[in-house]
Amino acid sequence: MDLNTKFTPQNWPEHAEQATMEGKNKFVGFWIFLACEVVLFASLFATYLALKDSGPASMDLTKYSAKALYELPLAFAMTMLLLTSSLTSVYAMYHMKNFNFKGVQTWMGITVILGIGFLCLEIYEFYHYVHIGFGYTHSAYSSAFFTLVGTHGLHVIIGLVWISSLIFRNMKRGLNLYNAPKYFIASLYWHFIDVVWVFIFTVVYLMGVLG
């Protein structure tokens, strides 16, 4: 399909993200990239589990263990923000299918706002831990915790910059077959970040406090 076609909701293809060769390549390539991200996070999870609650012999476990540190209400609030932002990016993709560009931009914008909310809570949480003496160099456990959760946080930041620049860049251009795959894979990435967070919530916070 030609990139320069003038599209209307009637002739807009059903799978716009895969209508061109480049789009299809991006789509397949990104799924494959996500497979490699899964392995990256799996390695960090394994490292975290191996080093959980382990520190110097003098480490005070009543103060600096998983049980003592994590606050489930905060983690729950973060989870809710991120899960909702995944839903809003689904809405954006729904509007993309119907060639409603304004809908895409609006819902992607809401996704970014929810993502920023999540990030603020995470920064607060990190600040709090450092403040009570659980810094990055405190113990093997602290290094593993900040690296795992921080890598996820870094992915959130990258996702936010990515989606915001897509919104900004395409403001005047509208929806076409060149940027439809870009929106699509950005939303795919955002879902992935969400899935990783579900695992962090379970393995780090729930298992930390309850297990």
Next chain:
Amino acid sequence: MSSVAQKKGFGAQVWDYLTTVDHKKIAILYLAAGTLFFAIAGLEALFMRFQLLFPENTFVSAGMFNQLLTMHGTTMLFLAATPLLFAFMNAIVPLQIGARDVAFPFLNALGFWLFFLGAVFLHLSFFLGGAPDAGWTSYASLSLYSPGHGIDFYVLGLQISGAGTLISGINFIVTIITMRAPGMTFMRMPLFTWTSLVSSTLILFAFPPLTVGLFLMLVDRMFGANFFEHTMGGNTIIWEHLFWIFGHPEVYILVLPAFGLFSEIIPVFARKRLFGYSSMVFATILIGFLGFMVWAHHMFTTGLGATANAIFAVATMTIAVPTGMKVFNWILTIWGGSIKVTVPMLYALGFIPSFVAGGVTGVMQAAAPLDYQLHDSYFIVAHFHYVIVGGIVTALFGAAHFYWPIMFNRALNEKLGVLTFWIFFIGFHLTFFLQHFLGLMGMPRRVFTYMPDQGWDLFNMISTIGAAMMGVGVILLVLNVLLSIKSEPLNRRDYWGDGRSLEWALETPLPFYNFKQTPLVRGYDPYWIEKQEGNKEGMVYAEPLGDIHMPNNSILPLIMSIGTFIAAFGALYSPWGKQALAGTAESVSPALSVGLIVVGLGITVGSMITRSLKDDLGYHVHVAEVEAIEKDLAQFRAAGKKGGNN
């Protein structure tokens, strides 16, 4: 657009290679860079062998020996074998599947430049205060406290170059999945394409653990994290797991494409269809899968316990089954064939027994109790060199002779090739065969010297003589390459006369868009089928002659890689590093260190943003232009002398 007849200035040609996104030119870049690092790593090996020529030799110091040993292993695996295989994948895979280009030409260039600058960064360590010295596996218990910046160079250089490898791996997977010509079903794909696909998948799953391991080492050494610091609750075994989860599949990442190359070479010169094609595909996938399940066989002696050792021992031995299938399929392809013993075929014939020897010693070590005896002895050195030199290096040399006509429109000299083969092959066995016995006699690996009269003197001397012969072999090969530049262009298709897959159906020199029309694949060994049916054109087309869409050249991949290169220096000389704080390595002011990191990453991110905000839709070569280029090419081919062996 460009045509072959056009003469270009030297500057324009250099610029062309710096900005190219053409897979054929990137293949040449990989070939040149890989050969450079192959030569460097070979010299390092020779220095080590000369040190071991006599007992109590003082040719190099113990510290220098550690650096040579580490850099030899690291360079050979990451910076020589991998890029050289990528060179052939880039050159041949798109042609074999009937594609005009790879899926992401821009990323292809980025992958190369990241690999290259990471490799250059790693080698700068020799001039900037000492190379890494903790072995290529860089076990955390050694590397965490290694003074100087050697390990920092290792961590940062491999991180950059590993990112490049990962990008290229993803690129090949997508290319093979989405860019195949009509009729090129999965079960008609040539074996080299198949092995490239499986090997790229292994890259995809094996490199992230390495990335994580290197990152943990980086923060431990530079920012005071405690992953491996046992006094703070850390555990160095984590590094060993992460490293070998990468490191074991890495062997298969390298050897599978080598298998693929031999599976292309053998049927051509046996003039028979590859025996057991579908079992070859099955074996490839199975080896890829099992390659991931066995990493802990490198860690039998770390105290994992008898159960874990038993499981990993048995899992390791099962790899012999699909590998054996492959060996028998090669032998049965040759069996009853009408064999032509050319240089590539010589390498294939030499490969089969050499690689089997390496595989058999592998099964020996898979038995955990025996591994306790063989661990860290020269037996291990002999084993993996039989696999890597006997398997991968012979494949690379054979493939160079085999594919040279397609890549450069020139042929390598047969007579010189035969001489090279025999010198290299005999040198290889002289070097490594006796090392099995040195290991059994108790000579440990990684020692820089030994005492006389332990029965090791003679074998070490013979081993060194063999290594020197291998060096002569490589010099002869390079000489052959230099001679080929002066030789007549071939200007023909199917140089060996018995080509079977699509790449041989194209006439050289290739136009930059490969196929003027996408070919229609009518079965396995498509070009062979067309030849049998007397098709003079070489292939049937799936589409009428039309406009061809091509990507634009770009300098951004190089600029992005330079950005990471600059940032790596900032991280290296950071004043917060363990060694900087201990005063065992130089550092710069915090402002300069952070400044370099910010500027470097700024350049990288800035070029990424430029790339994202600017529409780059490529360009079209119109039908009239295609016809003009084809006419130019036809004239050029007719003007040249027809070469070849038939």
